[in-house]
Every structure is written in C-alpha cells, then in structure tokens.
Amino acid sequence: MVNVGILGATGMVGQRFIQLLDNHPDFEITALAASSRSAGKRYEDATTWYLDNEMPESVKDIIVKETDADAMDNDVDIVFSSLPTEFAAKVEKDFARDYVVASNASAHRMKKNIPLVIPEVNPEYLDMIDAQQKENNWDGFIVTNPNCSTIALTLSLKPIVDNFNVDAIRVSTMQAVSGAGYNGVPSMAIVDNLVPYIGNEEEKMESETLHLLGNYDGEKVSDADFKLSASCHRVPVIDGHTEAVFVELDDDFDINDVKDKMANFKALPQKLNLFSAPKNPVIVKEEIDRPQPRMDRNAGNGMSVSVGRLRKDKVFDNSFKYVLVGHNTIRGAAGASVLNAELINDKIL
Amino acid sequence: MVNVGILGATGMVGQRFIQLLDNHPDFEITALAASSRSAGKRYEDATTWYLDNEMPESVKDIIVKETDADAMDNDVDIVFSSLPTEFAAKVEKDFARDYVVASNASAHRMKKNIPLVIPEVNPEYLDMIDAQQKENNWDGFIVTNPNCSTIALTLSLKPIVDNFNVDAIRVSTMQAVSGAGYNGVPSMAIVDNLVPYIGNEEEKMESETLHLLGNYDGEKVSDADFKLSASCHRVPVIDGHTEAVFVELDDDFDINDVKDKMANFKALPQKLNLFSAPKNPVIVKEEIDRPQPRMDRNAGNGMSVSVGRLRKDKVFDNSFKYVLVGHNTIRGAAGASVLNAELINDKIL
Amino acid sequence: MVNVGILGATGMVGQRFIQLLDNHPDFEITALAASSRSAGKRYEDATTWYLDNEMPESVKDIIVKETDADAMDNDVDIVFSSLPTEFAAKVEKDFARDYVVASNASAHRMKKNIPLVIPEVNPEYLDMIDAQQKENNWDGFIVTNPNCSTIALTLSLKPIVDNFNVDAIRVSTMQAVSGAGYNGVPSMAIVDNLVPYIGNEEEKMESETLHLLGNYDGEKVSDADFKLSASCHRVPVIDGHTEAVFVELDDDFDINDVKDKMANFKALPQKLNLFSAPKNPVIVKEEIDRPQPRMDRNAGNGMSVSVGRLRKDKVFDNSFKYVLVGHNTIRGAAGASVLNAELINDKIL
Amino acid sequence: MVNVGILGATGMVGQRFIQLLDNHPDFEITALAASSRSAGKRYEDATTWYLDNEMPESVKDIIVKETDADAMDNDVDIVFSSLPTEFAAKVEKDFARDYVVASNASAHRMKKNIPLVIPEVNPEYLDMIDAQQKENNWDGFIVTNPNCSTIALTLSLKPIVDNFNVDAIRVSTMQAVSGAGYNGVPSMAIVDNLVPYIGNEEEKMESETLHLLGNYDGEKVSDADFKLSASCHRVPVIDGHTEAVFVELDDDFDINDVKDKMANFKALPQKLNLFSAPKNPVIVKEEIDRPQPRMDRNAGNGMSVSVGRLRKDKVFDNSFKYVLVGHNTIRGAAGASVLNAELINDKIL
Known part of the structure; x- marks a missing residue:
C-alpha cells in the first residue's frame, strides 16, 4: 500500500x-x-x-x-x-x-x-x-x-480529435454550484435564477483544452491547432456540469461514425485497468433528452462523461452538436x- | 376602447x-x-x-x-x-x-x-x-x-443586423419552465437537474429568426442571409429565458460600437409610443454577472431584453459573445x- | 431463491x-x-x-x-x-x-x-x-x-411509545416531490415555492400511526391511545420526507433517556438479520442542523430514519420536539x- | 416631507x-x-x-x-x-x-x-x-x-386572541432564504434540501409573540398568558415565510367564526389610513392548497399575511389548524x- x-x-x-x-x-x-x-x-x-x-x-x-x-x-x-x-x-x-x-x-x-x-x-x-x-x-x-469543466469537455473531444480534423469549437456550459465550493454560491443567487458568469472559467477552458489535446515533443507542448471559445454559466444543480458543444470539422463526416468513436473510446487507463478508470470514459446516450446532471453524473462511479443529443448541424457545413454531463467534483476534481x-x-x- | x-x-x-x-x-x-x-x-x-x-x-x-x-x-x-x-x-x-x-x-x-x-x-x-x-x-x-426564445434573440440581434454584416450565430439557451405550460415540466425533471432538450425549439429559433430579420418584397419573405444554429435547454427557473450567443461578423468591429447600437436601439413602437412598448427594447447591463433571469426578466415591465457580458471573442476573428435574458411569457408570448x-x-x- | x-x-x-x-x-x-x-x-x-x-x-x-x-x-x-x-x-x-x-x-x-x-x-x-x-x-x-410519511414517523415513535407514556403528538411535514409520482408535482408549483396541502395525507398519518402502534388481540386492532394531529406540506426536495414532531408525555422525563432509547432501538428485523433491515432503524444525529433530506435520506441504504434536534420543550410540560428525515420511496414505499x-x-x- | x-x-x-x-x-x-x-x-x-x-x-x-x-x-x-x-x-x-x-x-x-x-x-x-x-x-x-417569522404569526393571531381564549399554540415554520441575508444560506445547503435549524429563531418567536400580545400597564409588559412552542426550518424559497399553526382554545368554537374574525380584522393603521397599511392585514384564502409563498407573499404589497387551510382539528378538542404566508423582508422587516x-x-x- x-x-x-x-x-x-x-x-x-x-x-x-x-x-x-x-x-x-x-x-x-x-x-x-x-x-x-x-x-x-x-x-x-x-x-x-x-x-x-x-x-x-x-x-x-x-x-x-x-x-x-x-x-x-x-x-x-x-x-x-x-x-x-x-x-x-x-x-x-x-x-x-x-x-x-x-x-x-x-x-x-x-x-x-x-x-x-x-x-x-x-x-x-x-x-x-x-x-x-x-x-x-x-x-x-x-x-x-x-x-472541472475542461476535463469533461476534453474527454469527450479526445476520440473526435483522434479521428477527425477539428476546426472550431464553441461551448456553452451550465455548471453545478459545488464547483464554487461550499460557500461559493449563495442560495439568493441561484434559486429561480442562474448566474451567467464564472470567474476565469472561460479562459481556463479555452487554454487548457488546447494544451491537453496538443503535442509534447519532449521539451515543450504545442497546442492543438483548432479554435475553442467558451461561455460559462452557473445553474441550480448540486453536482454535474452540463455543456452544449458546437463542433466544426474540416470535412464532411458521418454522425454515426462520431458516435461510434465516442462510444468505443478506450485509452491507457482502461488498458492498465487502473482502479478508478471507468470502463467507458465516454458514454453515448440515445434518449432524446439525455444526458441530465442528476441522472447521469454518477455514471462510471462519477468518472465517465455522458454524451447525448449527438446530431448533425443542419445549418453549418461539416458541423455537429452535442450535450455532455460530467461529475465536476469526481471526474472533474x-x-x-x-x-x-x-x-x-x-x-x- | x-x-x-x-x-x-x-x-x-x-x-x-x-x-x-x-x-x-x-x-x-x-x-x-x-x-x-x-x-x-x-x-x-x-x-x-x-x-x-x-x-x-x-x-x-x-x-x-x-x-x-x-x-x-x-x-x-x-x-x-x-x-x-x-x-x-x-x-x-x-x-x-x-x-x-x-x-x-x-x-x-x-x-x-x-x-x-x-x-x-x-x-x-x-x-x-x-x-x-x-x-x-x-x-x-x-x-x-x-x-418565446426567438423573440428575445431577434430583438437583441436587430440593432446588430442593422449595423454590421452578420455571418454566423450559435446560440445556447437556458429556458424557464413556464415556457412549457403549467404542467409541462414535472418537478422530478428539474429539481437539482436540467433537461437538455425542448421539442421543436431549435428548429423554430433557426427558422423564425432568419424569417423575421429577412426582407418582405410585397410578395414573399427572403430570409436573412446569415446562418444560425441553436441548442436549447430547460433549467430550474420559473420565468425568463437566458441565451448565450456567439456572433461572427464578416469584418472587424469595435465592441463599444456594438454596445452603443444595442443600448440606443429604438424602433417604430417607441416612436409611436405604443402603450406596451418598452422605452428601451434592449438594455445593456455593465455588471460582470448580469443579466440574470430573476433579476432582469421584469425590465421594461417584462418587455425589454437585457443583454450583458458583451465581449470580444479572443479566439475567433471578427466575433463577439453575449448573454441575454427576456421574459418568456410577457415579451415572449x-x-x-x-x-x-x-x-x-x-x-x- | x-x-x-x-x-x-x-x-x-x-x-x-x-x-x-x-x-x-x-x-x-x-x-x-x-x-x-x-x-x-x-x-x-x-x-x-x-x-x-x-x-x-x-x-x-x-x-x-x-x-x-x-x-x-x-x-x-x-x-x-x-x-x-x-x-x-x-x-x-x-x-x-x-x-x-x-x-x-x-x-x-x-x-x-x-x-x-x-x-x-x-x-x-x-x-x-x-x-x-x-x-x-x-x-x-x-x-x-x-x-411514506407515516412509516418514518412511526419508526421514530416506536421506541418512545415502548418506553414512555405518550399523550399527544403534533407533526408538521415537509415532503419530497417524488412522493407524488413522477408527474405529480409540476415544476411551476414548486420552484421558489411550496404547497401546503397533500390530498388525504393528514388523514392517513393520523389513522395509520395509531393503528400501527396499537394492539392486535387475535381478532381486531385497538388503536394506540394517544392523539396525533398532522399538517402536511410539499417542498422542493427530490427524495426524503422531513417531519417536525411535537410530543407530549404524561410524565416528566430525561431527554437523554429518550435519545438513548431511540439510538439503541433494535427490533425483530435486526434480530433476524433480514437483508434489507438497517442496522439502526433510528439514527440520532447530534449536529445542530441535522437531519437534512439530501444528506440523510440514504442512511442505512435508505432504510433508517434519521432523527435530530431532540430537545426538551421549554414551554410545555413533559414535552419534547424533534425533526426526522426518512427516504420516502425506499423506507417509505x-x-x-x-x-x-x-x-x-x-x-x- | x-x-x-x-x-x-x-x-x-x-x-x-x-x-x-x-x-x-x-x-x-x-x-x-x-x-x-x-x-x-x-x-x-x-x-x-x-x-x-x-x-x-x-x-x-x-x-x-x-x-x-x-x-x-x-x-x-x-x-x-x-x-x-x-x-x-x-x-x-x-x-x-x-x-x-x-x-x-x-x-x-x-x-x-x-x-x-x-x-x-x-x-x-x-x-x-x-x-x-x-x-x-x-x-x-x-x-x-x-x-420576521414572529410578525406574520402575531398578525394572524391578533384577531384570534381578541375573540377567543387561546390556550396553546405550536408552530412549525418553512422560512425563505432571504431571511438569512444575501450570503446567509449557501446554495449547497438548500438545493434539493432543507435545513431544520435557524439560530435563535425559535426563542425569538416564543418570547416576542407573547410580549406583543401581552398588556402594557404604563410601566411594564405582562406577557400573554397562553403557551407557544416553535420549530423553525429553512426551505428553498427566496421570499415568503410559511408557517403551519396548531391552536388550542379553552372552549369549543365555530371555525367559520374564526375565519370571519381573521378576514374582517382591521386595526389602527387601517383606520388612520397609513400609507403602508394593507387594506386587510389578514387575507383568508379558500383554495385548498393556498397560501403558497411565491403566489401570496406579495399580497397587500407584501404587507398582508395570507392564511389558509383553516380547519377544525378532528383529533384535539377545541383546536384548529391553519397555514400562513407572510413576506419576510417586507412585512417581516x-x-x-x-x-x-x-x-x-x-x-x-
């Protein structure tokens, strides 16, 4: 031990x-x-x-x-x-x-x-x-x-980045109050309300995600070469960050292919069978109204990210949209x- | 009478x-x-x-x-x-x-x-x-x-479309439960939770907004020529839809110019002094964490849209982001x- | 099996x-x-x-x-x-x-x-x-x-009734929305609100509790001979009924004696070691602000009732007050x- | 001025x-x-x-x-x-x-x-x-x-005390978070939860109510001579305290008489027509599920107390029960x- x-x-x-x-x-x-x-x-x-x-x-x-x-x-x-x-x-x-x-x-x-x-x-x-x-x-x-919000997003992006040429990402978050610490969000700020601002959160998401998905050459990290812009918001949920993601690829694609790559994504922790590694880092939900934070935050003992509403964007070329939920104080901390x-x-x- | x-x-x-x-x-x-x-x-x-x-x-x-x-x-x-x-x-x-x-x-x-x-x-x-x-x-x-979600968005876009060349818009909504009618959203679905799906809402926003901001030639309407993609979500708020908006213009711009155009926007109902017309259709909030639905939904007797967090997008060229709140059963219905x-x-x- | x-x-x-x-x-x-x-x-x-x-x-x-x-x-x-x-x-x-x-x-x-x-x-x-x-x-x-509300109350009363002469009980409940079924309580009725009425709930609590704590002579049940009056209310909590209980005994008593009898209460399911029987049917919390539904509803895998704020009533003779939390869809259903x-x-x- | x-x-x-x-x-x-x-x-x-x-x-x-x-x-x-x-x-x-x-x-x-x-x-x-x-x-x-919780209770009790011989009162409160000040209740404490303790609140209710309903002889106040015991709890409501009241009188009574006395209660501020005085200090609601804090807190511009579920207690002699809602930061502060x-x-x- x-x-x-x-x-x-x-x-x-x-x-x-x-x-x-x-x-x-x-x-x-x-x-x-x-x-x-x-x-x-x-x-x-x-x-x-x-x-x-x-x-x-x-x-x-x-x-x-x-x-x-x-x-x-x-x-x-x-x-x-x-x-x-x-x-x-x-x-x-x-x-x-x-x-x-x-x-x-x-x-x-x-x-x-x-x-x-x-x-x-x-x-x-x-x-x-x-x-x-x-x-x-x-x-x-x-x-x-x-x-916390970066981890959930990056986990869901990894199988995409590995298999497709990502050009641009916009993400809009709906984050749980536990992310601010026990005394971070007064109840007066959040009952029948939401707060559309979290200090430094957008900056962290925009920089950390590119760093994590970049390349380390033995000396320094080169950021991933797509662009990512975030808008971060606090909602009346105890645990579980929800994120709405808009992805633009360089090329056309099959949405089922994206789904398969996410659902079948396994990596080193799964191969090494690490104790806390979830069987599936990314779980793809088929129900039309999932993932939801109260229902899905504990998936994989809180270590999986649940993804749903994976759909082709009918408006923008080579684009798709999805929603993810990840447990912010377990997988996210x-x-x-x-x-x-x-x-x-x-x-x- | x-x-x-x-x-x-x-x-x-x-x-x-x-x-x-x-x-x-x-x-x-x-x-x-x-x-x-x-x-x-x-x-x-x-x-x-x-x-x-x-x-x-x-x-x-x-x-x-x-x-x-x-x-x-x-x-x-x-x-x-x-x-x-x-x-x-x-x-x-x-x-x-x-x-x-x-x-x-x-x-x-x-x-x-x-x-x-x-x-x-x-x-x-x-x-x-x-x-x-x-x-x-x-x-x-x-x-x-x-x-309801279209009205608030379109009101806030009107002074932008009138003064800048809009290329692309993504919007992610956080909508109040009253929008679904009194029995629309069970409390079991929304306490400590959110629902990332609202039937037909994305389709309505994507089509109605372009129609409203289009051109009527006396015979038919030509849609506005930018693109708009929406992701719609229900949150535990009684009244007041919140929307996070990502805007791409064709050209560079001054963010204060956008702000001024929104804050000073007046139109026919204001000129005619219609009884229900708000003094300011769009109110620009300077506080870092506004607008918020419980605090801002009643602005202008529920007929104004409050806009805040208007900021240049540091990631995407010619782009900015903002958050809006509009009262969904007053201005929105x-x-x-x-x-x-x-x-x-x-x-x- | x-x-x-x-x-x-x-x-x-x-x-x-x-x-x-x-x-x-x-x-x-x-x-x-x-x-x-x-x-x-x-x-x-x-x-x-x-x-x-x-x-x-x-x-x-x-x-x-x-x-x-x-x-x-x-x-x-x-x-x-x-x-x-x-x-x-x-x-x-x-x-x-x-x-x-x-x-x-x-x-x-x-x-x-x-x-x-x-x-x-x-x-x-x-x-x-x-x-x-x-x-x-x-x-x-x-x-x-x-x-559901009767079970939690009756479990907490059993060690009292067994050891003291109970004269009168008033109970005021704060009940979770799951008790009404998935579609039972619209979110419009409960966000930033509570509903001070639950159909037939007071009648059930008032009659079932006395029946359960009564006596079966092989032919019929004689109700327990104290009086119990209830006021029932729905609050914005997913699971876990909370009840504020006012108890009047016939005689003076030591509040620590009440506490001990509750904390040490064991009965037939514990003796038989039934699979779903909680180790402690009643858990006595010492923290000043417990029990709370989100924190305590899962005690004993949802089969224990948590009791707290056990205090002598300084106003009424021979009286004490306490608060309980029980999981309404597990222990209560x-x-x-x-x-x-x-x-x-x-x-x- | x-x-x-x-x-x-x-x-x-x-x-x-x-x-x-x-x-x-x-x-x-x-x-x-x-x-x-x-x-x-x-x-x-x-x-x-x-x-x-x-x-x-x-x-x-x-x-x-x-x-x-x-x-x-x-x-x-x-x-x-x-x-x-x-x-x-x-x-x-x-x-x-x-x-x-x-x-x-x-x-x-x-x-x-x-x-x-x-x-x-x-x-x-x-x-x-x-x-x-x-x-x-x-x-x-x-x-x-x-x-705040005392004012609402005492207003509703005044027409009772003036017209009936009150013997004993128990009250169980469900209080809004605004009563604790903006930062008083963390959202982590109240989303999908309630807190069954408010420091010193029960003591204040138990002493202030009797003092207010007592008698001043020109030198000192003699407390009212009934007994009152309180249990106080915080619930996820922004404004508006709700209280469940159990009243015992010395004698039998007609519940409609109680209702009339409450509904018709007027006092000095109404006679003097003071600017902030509500037309009716106590409003009696007939709907089975009222008063509710979000719906009734603003009655009389937040200066009236709404009372409902006024019903004879079928269990205790000479007793009745009711529920009240009062705005805690307006009438209560x-x-x-x-x-x-x-x-x-x-x-x-």
Missing part, C-alpha cells in the same frame, strides 16, 4: 478525495492536512461533512496536521492537493521537494515541465517529470489535472487527481 | 393576457373563451390563477365561452389566441373571417401572407394582410408573433401579441 | 423495487407487470428510467406483462404492488388468490384481517393472515405497508414492502 | 427600505449610511442591487455615509436601521440621542421602555417612549419591530419598520 496525504482535507474536494480513497486497493490515507483552525483536532471533530454518504470510519480519528511540508509524515508518498490557488502556489512546491503532489489546484497548471494530465488524453506529458525534478532539484514532483496518481503509481513509482 | 377577446383564457399565457390588458388604455376585455370544461362558468370559478399578482376584478364575473368563432360577441374586434398549436390550426381561421386574430400559437407562423411580426423588427410584414384577406375572403386576419395588436390598432384599424 | 413479480413495474416505486431487488440474496425478479401500453415490450423499451443509478441488466430483457392475475407466472411466489389506489382495489385481491401480495398501495390498508405492518413495529399483525385466507378462501394473501416480504419469507413461507 | 436616513443601506433589508420609501408621500430619503467600505461612494457605486425591480433613480447619487450618529445630517428626523445585531447594540443608542430610530435589529427588542410594536397589534406600547426619553435623556428614541414610523409620524411627531 502507498501511504497518501490530503491537503485541504476538510473542504469539499478534500472530502471527495477521502470518499474515493476509502477502500482503495493501492492507496491508504495516513495524513490529513488543513488550515491551522483545524490542525490538532480529530478529523471528525474538525470537519462538517458535506457528502451524502457517511464519513468513512478510517479517517475519523486521524489528527489533522498543518499544511506544511515539514510537518508531513515521512512515510507518505503521495499528497493530493485541493488547496485554494494562491495558497497552492506557495506550498505545493515545498511538498514537491519530497513528495509526489497530485494537485487539483490551478496554481501550477501549464507551467513549464509541470504535466497537466488526463490519463485517457495525454499520459505522455508525464515525461516532463524528469526535467521538472532536475530543474528544481526535487525528489518529488507536481502533476496537475485540469479545471478529486477523481482526476486520483486517476493521475494511479497512473503514476503504475508507470513511475 | 377596442373590445377584445382571449382564446385559451384560463391557461398560463391566457392569464398573462389578462394581466397585461387590465387597465389598458385602448383595449377592454369583453370576452373570454376556453375549453368546454370551463365554458358557462364565471372566469373566477373556471380558473386556477397562477400568477403572483391577483386576478383583476374586471374579469372575475365574465362568463367563459366555448372557443368557437360563431359564439364570439359581435362587438369584439381583436381576439388574442394562446391556443395549443393543433387546436389553433383548426379554429384561428374561423375567427379570422370576422376578427383580427393576434396569435401566440405557432400554427400559422411563417405561412404565406400571414405576418410573423415583432413590432421593433419587421412591422412592414403587416403589409401582407391585404393579400391574406383577399386570398381567404376574410373580413379579419391573422397576425402571429414568434416563439402575451406581451408580444398585445404589442402586435397595439401596432395594428394604431396603423390599420 | 423465491421468484417475485412487480406490479406497476415501470413507475417510480416500481423502479425502486427493481433497484432494491437487484442482487437480493433471496428474491429473484422473474415477472414485471404494467399497463397495457407497456405490456408485450421489453422492460427496457417500455420504461423511462428515473433513478440516478443504471437500470439493472437483469431486468432489461424481461417482457412486461399485463397486470392480470391470470397472466402471472405460476412459479412466482410474491408479487410486489405499487399500483395506483383505485386499480389496486380492483386487482390485488385477484392476485391474493394465488400469490403473496406485498402492497405499497393504500387500497387495502387497515381493512379487517389485512395486516398493515412495519416489521420493526408490529410484526405480530401478520397473525391476521390465517383469518384473511380463510375468510376469502385464498391460497395467497395481502400484506400492506403504511403511507418499495423498501417497506420488501422488508415485509423478507419477514414473511423468514417466518411464514 | 420628513427627511429619513437608512442605516445598513446597502444590505438586503436596506434595499427593501429604499424600495418601500421610494415615492413615499411623507418620507424622503436624504441620508444613507453603510460600512466604511461603502462610505464616500455614490450609493449606486457602493451597492450590488439584489431586488428584481430597478434601483430608484432618487438614491443613486446619494453619497453613502459612515454609520455614525455624529455624521448624520441634522435635518433628518427618522433613521431606519437594518444593522447587524451586535453593531446595532452599539450604535442605535447614539442615534437615539437625536433621532427617531425605527429599528429592524433585534438588539433592543423587549428591553425596558423600548417599544416592540406591530401597529395593528399593540400600538399602545408606543407610550413607553416618554419614559425611554426621560430615562436616557434623549431627544430621540428607539422603536423596534419583531423578528423593512415594511414593519416603515409602518411603525408612519404610525409615529401620525401620532407623535
């Missing part, structure tokens, strides 16, 4: 880490870190548990640590980070001196030699790790996963980091 | 008609028609009132009639119709023999010589009426207004028919 | 039956019946699946039957019924000629010799079955479970029937 | 004050105070406007002041306070040296010689003001209004203070 720690363990994504790592075959939670307000307390006493299943017994008695690399247990190998961006920018590098840092924070995404990875999409970016360690003289390293760690554990550690 | 009747008077749009016509300076409700289940009863007894203001006293004692042209009072001049499509297809023509039919139903939209009109956009299509009357040998006529009737009353009757 | 059939298999409670019986150690679904519209189709083709986990593979290919006792397979032993009341009144007796009918319908509740049972509360009412069979000359019989069947299978079949 | 100021002018209740005082016939807003973060800015620049109608033009250019009695304009006569409790405890007394303070804060409620008043219920408590001024040597004074000020302006100033 690999011992793992969680930074930001009392927060919403921290709790998802605990949920996903409970009964994990390869990882055992041995350290939990949070703010100084929580440090020194039993995890159960420090935490208001937000999830709708029970807090696992195994973590209740763990004494919460300060978020400080020097305070981390030596026998921990991997730390999962769900720290706020600014704090992550400060402390994740300290942890990387000695530990593998699998981070959901945006602080170090797309920095030179720091892999931003979705295991089904660009596992080869992990090759950056050597350079990262040398450059910084670290024994550990940092690996990051993308923004904690589950993404865990799958990265499973891949690293299989291939590198 | 012009005497008016309402067909479908007990339904949701019917109730909006009553609300908007209460205390109207030119129109007086003298007849209410509904299904045979309601016919013969006092309106108050026949109706479960859905709106959050009180049923006007003036209609409570009106005895509901059958929806039958022969039963309509002779002294009525205009009948407003919010009949279901199939029933409207049958009976609106009967009413048109003797009455002006201002219809919110889709049954006769875009049929030859039947004007589909937004008074701020294409009032000249009313010129079709002569041909319509001659062709059918009617004393009355039918005028229709577009689908009953208010649209009433404004059509006011224009007709001013120009034709 | 006991072969079981489900009546009303395509509806919401029918789907919960399928979910709960999938992988059941003692029961195997071999027959599914629904309306004539569905009969003859594969279950997967006949059904719009409403639950947020996948339809079990095992039922997809079962051909749906008409709801007709003569059409039922002979090798079925138990039929679970989630039929609408009026239809249940007609057909459940036909099935009872040959089959054990475990019914969630209200049609035959509290009828002479038809046991209304919660296994933790009044398993001895099953003794009525002999008389029922003799009276009707049936080989099978009918057993019923109470209304399908799970209730399944647990009844498990008890019957263990004790009678 | 009386010049008035608003303390806490940028908050939710502060905005309601502005909305209600816009176009007021007797009061003119001339001063707005808020936190130091807002002080010195134009009101429009300092404020995120939360209400669904527009910010009145008349306040946009007012420069926000510090909340400091020394900084208040001398020509102001009345200051309305919606300050947070702790801050109100500190500064309202400073303002009372020179100004009439009509406070919605709980800081000074039920203190000796500080009237807690609902104009329809206990206007005679204003007689305390003399003693208050003498005791403190103030030129101004403080008058307070009750908690800003409107309550404004009506108090109108009464003071009419009778005292």
